[in-house]
Amino acid sequence: MAKELGITARADNYAEWYNDLVKRADLADNSVVRGCMVIKPHGYAVWERMQAALDGLFKEHGHVNAYFPLLIPKSFLSKEAEHVEGFAKECAVVTHHRLMNSPDGKGVVVDPEAKLEEELIIRPTSETIIWNAYKGWIQSYRDLPLLINQWANVMRWELRPRLFLRTAEFLWQEGHTAHATFDEAEAEARLILHKCYQKFIEEWMAVPVVVGPKSEGEKFPGAVTTYTLEAMTQDLRAIQAGTSHNLGQNFAKAFDVTFQSAEGKLEYVYATSWGVSTRLVGTLLMVHSDDKGFVCPPRLAPIQVVFVPIGRGDERQAVLDKVKELADALKSSTWAGDRIRVHIDDREKETPGFKFNHWEMRGICLRVEIGPRDLEAYQCVLARRDDGKKETVQLDQLADKVVDALGSMQMRLYAKAAELMAANTRRVDTWDEFLKAFEGEGGAGFILAHWDGTQETEDAISAATKATIRCIPLEPHDPADIEPGTCVYSGKPSARRVVFARAY
RNA sequence: CGGGAUGUGGCUCAGCUUGGUAGAGCGCUGCGUUCGGGACGCAGAGGUCGAAGGUUCGAAUCCUUUCAUCCCGACCA
Numbered sequence: 001m002a003k004e005l006g007i008t009a010r011a012d013n014y015a016e017w018y019n020d021l022v023k024r025a026d027l028a029d030n031s032v033v034r035g036c037m038v039i040k041p042h043g044y045a046v047w048e049r050m051q052a053a054l055d056g057l058f059k060e061h062g063h064v065n066a067y068f069p070l071l072i073p074k075s076f077l078s079k080e081a082e083h084v085e086g087f088a089k090e091c092a093v094v095t096h097h098r099l100m101n102s103p104d105g106k107g108v109v110v111d112p113e114a115k116l117e118e119e120l121i122i123r124p125t126s127e128t129i130i131w132n133a134y135k136g137w138i139q140s141y142r143d144l145p146l147l148i149n150q151w152a153n154v155m156r157w158e159l160r161p162r163l164f165l166r167t168a169e170f171l172w173q174e175g176h177t178a179h180a181t182f183d184e185a186e187a188e189a190r191l192i193l194h195k196c197y198q199k200f201i202e203e204w205m206a207v208p209v210v211v212g213p214k215s216e217g218e219k220f221p222g223a224v225t226t227y228t229l230e231a232m233t234q235d236l237r238a239i240q241a242g243t244s245h246n247l248g249q250n251f252a253k254a255f256d257v258t259f260q261s262a263e264g265k266l267e268y269v270y271a272t273s274w275g276v277s278t279r280l281v282g283t284l285l286m287v288h289s290d291d292k293g294f295v296c297p298p299r300l301a302p303i304q305v306v307f308v309p310i311g312r313g314d315e316r317q318a319v320l321d322k323v324k325e326l327a328d329a330l331k332s333s334t335w336a337g338d339r340i341r342v343h344i345d346d347r348e349k350e351t352p353g354f355k356f357n358h359w360e361m362r363g364i365c366l367r368v369e370i371g372p373r374d375l376e377a378y379q380c381v382l383a384r385r386d387d388g389k390k391e392t393v394q395l396d397q398l399a400d401k402v403v404d405a406l407g408s409m410q411m412r413l414y415a416k417a418a419e420l421m422a423a424n425t426r427r428v429d430t431w432d433e434f435l436k437a438f439e440g441e442g443g444a445g446f447i448l449a450h451w452d453g454t455q456e457t458e459d460a461i462s463a464a465t466k467a468t469i470r471c472i473p474l475e476p477h478d479p480a481d482i483e484p485g486t487c488v489y490s491g492k493p494s495a496r497r498v499v500f501a502r503a504y
Numbered sequence: 505c506g507g508g509a510u511g512u513g514g515c516u517c518a519g520c521u522u523g524g525u526a527g528a529g530c531g532c533u534g535c536g537u538u539c540g541g542g543a544c545g546c547a548g549a550g551g552u553c554g555a556a557g558g559u560u561c562g563a564a565u566c567c568u569u570u571c572a573u574c575c576c577g578a579c580c581a
Contacts, residue, residue, distance in 0.1 A: 005542050034573080090580070158580070159505085166581070220581095240581060279581055312539055353541035360541095371540055381540085504581090 005357070009291045014235040014442075021285060022163045025294040025362050035161040035168030039278070042362060043164075045302035046281055047171065051151065053204050053299070054173065054276065057196040063147040063175060068129050070153075071120040076128035080254040086221025087124040090157040094120040122155045127222065127247075127273060130176045131255040138178060138269060141261050145188070146178040164282030165239075165504055172277035178269045180259065182248065185270035186225075189246040192274045193227045197242040205280065206297040206414040207231045207287050208421050209241055210446065210499055212474040217458045220273075224248035230470045230499065232421045233286040236443030238470045238501035241283050244274035286504075287417050294363030295385055297413050298406040299336050305402055306364045307344045308355045310371030320346060322375055326368070326398060333399045335406045360385060366405055368398070386412055421446070425477060427497065434488050434500075438465035443502050446470070448477065450494035452487035461489050467500045 007020035022028050027043030030036075039047065055065070071094060077084045098114030123129065130148075137143065151173050158168045175192060179185040193211060201207050209229040213219075219226035223245035230238045252258070252268040259269055288295040298304050307327055309319045327342045334340065343364070345355050352369070359367060363385065370380040382401055383390045386409045393401045424445030428434050437444045444467070451457060451469065462468050476482045481497040 086580090156580070159578095160580090170581080172581085243581075275581080277581060308540095310540055316539090348539095351539050351541085351543055353539085353543085355542090356540095357542045369540070373540075 007291065007293065007361075010234060017291070018286065019163070021289055021293060025285075025289075027281070027285075027294070028163045030163065033168075035158050037161075037163055037167045037169070037278075039171075042302065043281060046284070046296065046300055047278055049300045049302065050200075050204070050276075050280055051173075054196065054200055055149075055151075057200060058149050058173075058175065058192075061147075061191060061195060063149045063177075065150060066148050067150050067152065068126050068133065070123055072123050072126075072129045074119045074121055076132060077121060079128065080222050080250060082250070083127065083222035083254075087156070091124055092122040092155050092157055094122065123152070124154055124156045125273075125275075126150065126152070126154070126174055127176065127251055128255070131251045131257060131271070134176075134178055134269075135255050135257045138257055138259050141180050141259055144178055144180045144259060144269065145184060147175075147188075148177065149173055149175040162282070164278055164285065166279070170278045172275050174273060174275040177272045178252075178257070179271070180261065180267075180269065182246075182270050185248070185272050186246050189225065189227060189244045189272045189274065192272070193229070193242075193244040197229055197244065197274075197276060201229055201231070201241050201280075202414065204297065204299045205284050205287075206299075206410055206417065207241065207283065208414065208418040210421075210471050210473050212471045214243075215451075215458055215469040215472065215498070217455050218469060220245045222247060222250050223273075224250070228471050230446075230501070231283055231287060232417075232424065232446065232501075233283075233443065233504065234420065235286075236424050236445045236501075238443075238446065238499070238503040239279075239283050239286060240470070240503065241280060242274070242276040245272060247271040247273060282504075288413050289363070292357075293361035295413070296363035296365065298365045298410050301363060301365050302341065303343045303362075303364050304335075304341045304406060305330060305343070305366045305368060306355075306359045307342070307368045307370065308352055308359075309344070309346060310352045310369060315372040319370060319372060319375055322395075323368075323370060326370075326380075326395065330399055330402060333403060335403050336410070340402065340406075356383075365409055366402060384409060425499075427481075428488060429485075431488055434461075435465065438467050438502065445501065447500040448481055448497040449488040449500055450485040450496070451498050452490045452492040452494050454490075454492075457487060457489050457492075461500070465500075465502075467502050469498050470501050470503060471499045472496070473499060 007024050008016035010017045026040055028040055029038040031038050095116055096110045096114045097116060098111040099108040100111040102109045134146065138146065153169055153171050155169045158166055161167050177188050179188060198209060198211055201209050209231050211229050212227065214226040214228050220243065225246040227244045229241045231241045233239055249268040249270060251271050257269050258266050260266055285294065288297065307323045309323045311319045323344055327344050330340050331342050356367065365385050367383040368380050369383065374380050378395050379392050380395060380398060381390050382393045382405065384405055425448065426445065427448045428437055434449060437447050458469055485494050486492065487494045
């Protein structure tokens, strides 16, 4: 295939490949405002599938949705010292509320008369505005737990944006819960981590993750514990797919949110917050896609099966009639609890070959090719996006074959990603070896190494290698990983191995 | 915020050194022939060359200023 028709190969330039992929798969575009992204219908459809699945999981565990405002009084951010330090550098600030015609007649200017009494921050996250509201909602232990989620946009003024992976404005969900005890909050943070995020990422996205707390240096500002789910991209970097925080009483104290216990005592509530964002779309792309474009796991694919009718003239109509009949039958079949999502590409001006490439680029899972010859033989050709294999199928078996193929594709994608992760996760015991692992610019997989637990060591390692501690796995790869040893950098005692990697 | 580069139809770029009033490929529109892995022919549409000022008979091209974007570093989901 000619290069100009395809996209940059992963092996040639991974970053270019990713940019090409997002654009050519018709997922998103850069906006005129730096760092902002236009999510196109096809990309948004993937996000909608993600939203639907996650929303279902949250609700299954008793959470409800609400919406809190975009604008936050500046003073709210000064209430939690650590928290503000984490976000202050990337906040957009609203200072005025009116424009006027420019005195020189050219365009509009900010009306200096319309300066706000108190400046407003465009939310980088909603902890502060939500905890201010919760203060009014919570009086008694009977008001707890409070289990609320919101789907929203947030803004963090990013200097180096990349579509989906890091944009100034992004879409996400943020859960904010309040509890009577620390243990309850801890259980909530873990519940979301495993039963919602890990389940969704593994079962829907077909992406394996390493799960566990962040180090002190990497945790969310204002959290007691931050849990993370780390995936591995095809260029062997780590990418954080989601976070769940046990916030302890930090925000309750900052916003003075107390409740009266059954014993009549006044106590600060315990909190969690947790989120995943449109970055998940970027993660999905990074993990599964190939040099022919987007590869989408069937459970998230906006279109699972595309029909490409072949033929012209009189033949064309006969083929098209049959295709409509087959597509209708397929649409009433189900897989993974949903109706199968089908599209017929009946455009007349494009050739079949063009359509094959077109839909492969966009990540449609299965393609049904059917032409006059097939019609005569009561068969069609079923092509898979993941391995490119084609199979001739009797028409009356199509629905069964499609269901089988979707299932095996979902599993195969997970297995392939898990293999890559396993093959690129290794133990390193000496500083020389560690440096060697991270020489060069690219990703080096997940390195399991001993760490003395200090911030100084973490900083020194990161300065020397650009690798950071991604995660302290809850489930060790090997029982030996949680045995004591000596720090790979300082030689001091270490309780266990942690995961180091270069990250997105 | 520091370092480097680039701004020319929708996209990728040529033209600039040596000033003479704008081109190619792709894409787009129409018609016809095609149709089992990115078809072809013919006919079209589309650009005050990032912006402002200057030099000149004449500026995409030379000079000054300015804006924007991209890449590389420090920070982040």
